[in-house]
Each structure stands twice: as structure tokens, then as C-alpha cells.
Amino acid sequence: MTTPLASEPFGQLPDRGAATLFTLESAVLRVRITDYGGRMVSIEAPDRDGRRGHVLLGFDNVAAYLQYGGSFGTLLGRYANRIAGAVISLDGKTYDLSNNSGADMLHGGAIGFNRVVWSVLTAQAEPVPKLVLTHVSPDGDQGFPGEVTARATYELEADTLALTLEARTTKPTVINLSAHPYFNLASPSVGDVLGHELSIAADAFLPTDAAQIPTGEIHPVAGTPFDFRHPAQLGSRIRHPDPQLFHGLGYDHCFALNTHGARTLKRAARLRDPVTGRVLEIDTDQVGLQxxxxxxxxxxxxxxxxxxxxxxAGLALEAQDFPDAPHHPNFPSTSLEPNDTYRRIIRYRFTVG
Incomplete structure (x- = not known):
């Protein structure tokens, strides 16, 4: 018999029952996740002196998430990021989607995967802490074709939290699953993340228009404020008078990690707070990092x-496929067929250095 994860009530949702908060703990990390949106609610990681502290923006109960909205710590689906005009075409048929960001779709529409209570398949503390969540999105949900069964598996081992995202569909559709944690390795109580040092394993990024929809270009980062191939403080670049930084009021862009060949798990980004010494390394097989x-x-x-x-106050690092890919044939495809299984991996490793 396996030992269940520690859990506690997290609040009541109107017409959607109660939410539960689960705690996954190792010798290094303490992670709390709720079934409401599959959200990472908190992560506590040690600094260079071994003191655990909060490194994730979040709230203390489900009522706060309902009141403030946003995507704090949540799973994103059916389609993370933006789809222009909230419309897609598949096999010659046009589908009108939920337009919850002006004329566009953002993070799956008005009732995306961030606003549903996921079902719990597994919640075990041993041999490694694991929480497996699933959600069935019906055919036509937010305008998307096909009934999609999604699964999110969180596993905690020592200093690493791994998230595996999977999905199957009954009809041809598009899908782009991700997570939206906001990190502040110094602790959210001390202010902003502009002193953090960031490196990204990307030679290119996706420019956007003023509505933050990708233009279709895959632009080299060289010679731009988007060049994080070597560690640089966020604050050293974010105030540059670059038109792209004006569009998003700062960084809100997808970096191209891998657009050719087979998907492989590799380093996407490294974030370091020089004050506490905390380091976050993200490995993924996703092609982009928002x-x-x-x-x-x-x-x-x-x-x-x-x-x-x-x-x-926090930095969101969202490993995902490219935004608005259905409208750009030069982007890696986000189509999913009924006989295929969608599977993506994101790993968050917390160390000091």
C-alpha cells in the first residue's frame, strides 16, 4: 500500500465543488499543488545557507485565485498563449474559438484548463511524491474540435520537480499544453526579479505585432535585447527602446529553443538570484519558451x-509550442490526430550557485 500525499481543503468553487491542496515534499523542496487548474501554488527551495523560502508567486486559497484571475502557477490548455482572431482551420473547416483577449484567444479561452477542477488519478508520497491529474475537455469546448483527454503528472525527486503533459483526441485538433509559474528566487517579499540573471538556450525569438500576435518571423537574438545566450541581468535589457519591448510593456515573447529535428530533452533556461544564490534550471522537449x-x-x-x-514581481517561464502556430506554416505544427499521443516534459531543478 502506498502512502497518500498530504492534502487539505483549499476552498469552495461556485458550481464546481471543493478544491484540494496537495503537498509534495523531498529533502530539498516543498511543493504545493491544487487540483483547481492543476496549479503550482507554492514552491519552497533552499538558499545558499540552506534556508527554505518561497520562490513562487501564488495565493493562500482558491477564492483568491477566483477573485484575481490570471494564470498564476496554472496548467494551460487547450492552447497555451495566443491564437489570432480566435479562429483556426483544419481539413478545410473553420472553427470559431473563445475570444477572451480582445479579438484573440489567450490560454485556451474564457474557460481554459486553468479554470476547471482536474480529477485526481494518483496522489502518492512514496516511492517518490507524485500527483497525477486528468481532465476531459468535450468536443466543441471553447470552440475546439474533438474530445481531448489531458493528463498532467507532477513528480518530485530531490531538487527536481518534473511535469509531464499528455493528451489524446477523438478528432483532428490543435493542442499546446504548458504551465505558467511565476518565479522570484529572492522571495516575492523582497521586490522584483530585475536583478536576476537569466540565460536562454535560444538563437532566435518570435517578434510580435502590437497585439502581441507573432508576425511569423523567427528573428535572430544577436544584436537585440533578446540575446540571453550568456547570462545577463533582466534589468540590464528591459528598459531598452526596442519596439518589441514596447508591445509587451517588457518581455512577453516566445524564444525558439528547437525548430528542427526530433524533440529531445535539453536545457532551455537558467535563472539565478545573486543575493540568495538560488538557481533554477529548466529542461524541456518543448520547442519554445515564453x-x-x-x-x-x-x-x-x-x-x-x-x-x-x-x-x-515574478518571471514566468512557460515551456510550450509556438503561439499562433495554426496560422504560420513555417512554425512547428501543433496539430494532433486521433491515433497520436501528445507528450511533453518540463523539469524544474533548484540548486544554489
Missing amino acids: VYTGNKLTGAFAGHGGVVYRQS
């Missing part, structure tokens, strides 16, 4: 410990 510097956090609400989340 980097968002919390530009629209206004200070209108507070999270864990009563900390007010202002602009750049």
Missing part, C-alpha cells in the same frame, strides 16, 4: 504572506 516579466501586475492584490505583486 518569457514574461509580469508586466501587467499592477499591485492591486496581495499573495502569500500579504505580499503585493507589482510589475516584475
Whole structure:
């Protein structure tokens, strides 16, 4: 008999039952995840002196997530990021999608995977802490074709939290699953992340128009404020007078990790806080990494410990396929056929250095 994960009530959802909070713990990390949106609610990681502290923006109950909205820590689907005009065409048929961001779709529509209670398949503490969640999205959900069965598996081993995302469909469709954790390795209580050092294993990024829809270009990072091939402080680049930084009020762009050949698990990014020494390394087989510097956090609400989340309070690093890929044949395809299984891996490793 396996030992179940520690769990506790996380609040009541109108018309959707109760939410539960699960705790996964190793000798290094303590991670809390709720079945509401499959969200990472908190991550506690040690600094260079071995003191654990919060490194994730989040809230203390489901009511706060309902009130403040946003994508704090959540799973994203059916389609992470944006689809222009909230419309796609498959096999000669046009599908109108949920337009929840002006005329466009963002993160799966008005009721994306971030706004549903996922079913729990496994919640075990041994031999390694594991939480397996599933959600069935019916045919036509938010306008997408096909009934999609999605699965998210969180596993914690020592200093690494692994997330495996899987899906199957009954009809040809498009899918792009991801997660949206906001990190602050210094602790959200100390301010912003502009002193963090970031490196990204990407030679190119996706420019956008003023509505933050990709133009279709895959532009080299060389000679731009988007060149993080070597570690650089976020604050050293974010104020540059680059038109792309104006569009998103800072960084809110997808970096191209791998657009050729087979998907392989590899280093996507490294984030370091020089004050605490905490380091986050992200490995993934996704082709893109959306980097968002919390530009629209206004200070209108507070999270864990009563900390007010202002602009750049956290850095979202979202490993995913390319946004708006259905409209750009030169982007890696996000189509999924009924006989295929979608599977992506994201690993978050916390060390010091």
C-alpha cells in the first residue's frame, strides 16, 4: 500500500465543488499543488545557507485565485498563449474559438484548463511524491474540435520537480499544453526579479505585432535585447527602446529553443538570484519558451504572506509550442490526430550557485 500525499481543503468553487491542496515534499523542496487548474501554488527551495523560502508567486486559497484571475502557477490548455482572431482551420473547416483577449484567444479561452477542477488519478508520497491529474475537455469546448483527454503528472525527486503533459483526441485538433509559474528566487517579499540573471538556450525569438500576435518571423537574438545566450541581468535589457519591448510593456515573447529535428530533452533556461544564490534550471522537449516579466501586475492584490505583486514581481517561464502556430506554416505544427499521443516534459531543478 502506498502512502497518500498530504492534502487539505483549499476552498469552495461556485458550481464546481471543493478544491484540494496537495503537498509534495523531498529533502530539498516543498511543493504545493491544487487540483483547481492543476496549479503550482507554492514552491519552497533552499538558499545558499540552506534556508527554505518561497520562490513562487501564488495565493493562500482558491477564492483568491477566483477573485484575481490570471494564470498564476496554472496548467494551460487547450492552447497555451495566443491564437489570432480566435479562429483556426483544419481539413478545410473553420472553427470559431473563445475570444477572451480582445479579438484573440489567450490560454485556451474564457474557460481554459486553468479554470476547471482536474480529477485526481494518483496522489502518492512514496516511492517518490507524485500527483497525477486528468481532465476531459468535450468536443466543441471553447470552440475546439474533438474530445481531448489531458493528463498532467507532477513528480518530485530531490531538487527536481518534473511535469509531464499528455493528451489524446477523438478528432483532428490543435493542442499546446504548458504551465505558467511565476518565479522570484529572492522571495516575492523582497521586490522584483530585475536583478536576476537569466540565460536562454535560444538563437532566435518570435517578434510580435502590437497585439502581441507573432508576425511569423523567427528573428535572430544577436544584436537585440533578446540575446540571453550568456547570462545577463533582466534589468540590464528591459528598459531598452526596442519596439518589441514596447508591445509587451517588457518581455512577453516566445524564444525558439528547437525548430528542427526530433524533440529531445535539453536545457532551455537558467535563472539565478545573486543575493540568495538560488538557481533554477529548466529542461524541456518543448520547442519554445515564453518569457514574461509580469508586466501587467499592477499591485492591486496581495499573495502569500500579504505580499503585493507589482510589475516584475515574478518571471514566468512557460515551456510550450509556438503561439499562433495554426496560422504560420513555417512554425512547428501543433496539430494532433486521433491515433497520436501528445507528450511533453518540463523539469524544474533548484540548486544554489
